[in-house]
Amino acid sequence: MELNIEAERPEMAMGAVLFRTTMIVAILAASSSSLFAQGSQTNTSYKEDMIAEASKRFAPVLRRFIETQQDACSEIDAGELTINLGGAQYTADFNGDGTTDPIIDGGVFNCSTSATLFHGFGAGKMIDVFVSTNDPKNPYQQFSFTGYGNTVVSLGNKAILLMAQDGVNCDALGSDICFAAYSWLDGKFVAAGGAVERGNP
Numbered sequence: 001m002e003l004n005i006e007a008e009r010p011e012m013a014m015g016a017v018l019f020r021t022t023m024i025v026a027i028l029a030a031s032s033s034s035l036f037a038q039g040s041q042t043n044t045s046y047k048e049d050m051i052a053e054a055s056k057r058f059a060p061v062l063r064r065f066i067e068t069q070q071d072a073c074s075e076i077d078a079g080e081l082t083i084n085l086g087g088a089q090y091t092a093d094f095n096g097d098g099t100t101d102p103i104i105d106g107g108v109f110n111c112s113t114s115a116t117l118f119h120g121f122g123a124g125k126m127i128d129v130f131v132s133t134n135d136p137k138n139p140y141q142q143f144s145f146t147g148y149g150n151t152v153v154s155l156g157n158k159a160i161l162l163m164a165q166d167g168v169n170c171d172a173l174g175s176d177i178c179f180a181a182y183s184w185l186d187g188k189f190v191a192a193g194g195a196v197e198r199g200n201p
Contacts, residue, residue, distance in 0.1 A: 045082040050108075053088060058102055061130060061140050062088075069109050072117065079113030092152040092159040094184040099132035102140075103150065103161075123166040124148040131184070143189055148177060158183055170195065 047066055054062045066083070073079040087108030094101045106126035109118040119125035124147045130140040148164040160181050167176030182189040 046085050046108075047081075047083045049085070050083055050088060053090075054102070055090075055100070057099070057132075057139055058130065062102070062104070065104065065128070065142070069118070073111035073114065076111060076117065077113040079111045079117075082110045082112070084108040084110065089152070092161070094129070094159050094161070094189075095131055096157070096184075097132055097134075101129060101131045101159075103152075104128045104130070105150075123168075124164075127163070129161065129189070145182075147180075161189065 051059050051063055051066070066081075070081045073081040085108070087105040089103040089105070090100050092101050092103065093099065104127070106118045106128065111117040127145045127147055127150055129143045129145070131143065132140055145161075145163055146165070148166075150161060150163045153160050153162055160183050163180045163182065164177050165180055167173045167178055169180065170178035172178060180191045180193070182191045184190075
């Protein structure tokens, strides 16, 4: 699904490396607050703070989502869930209906009995996107991604979810990072993909 352009000229290859490095820094910087919180805030839970920041429409959905995370943690030797500061993004409207679509970074969740339940495994962490609907009984649809971090960019009037993901998603080594750009189309997230090979001049 990710774009991999193989440059013919050395200067093009250097530009691709610089672009790749810049994008890695930008995406990881966008997640830096939650990553810092993972290492520094492990004894206090900010569950109610997180819910208080949510809109009146999203707050009940977020509370149920957190309760699901709590249940998953407690099933592992009666673990306790703590939530660090940050982790919620309220900047994107993917489906263009005028309602913000929240993004929840799973890196802020910690389970006392499992270091890898929410983050720390090879492919990154869980990142959940909640896209608004017109159904008052089900006001949001949940979409789950696995990645190292994300940011939202705009292209024209479209919000694009740019995700840093494990290299295996683009037929590379797991230690490499590749990117997927997801946009909203026909009720789902899609990304144009495949490697672009070098052609003959």
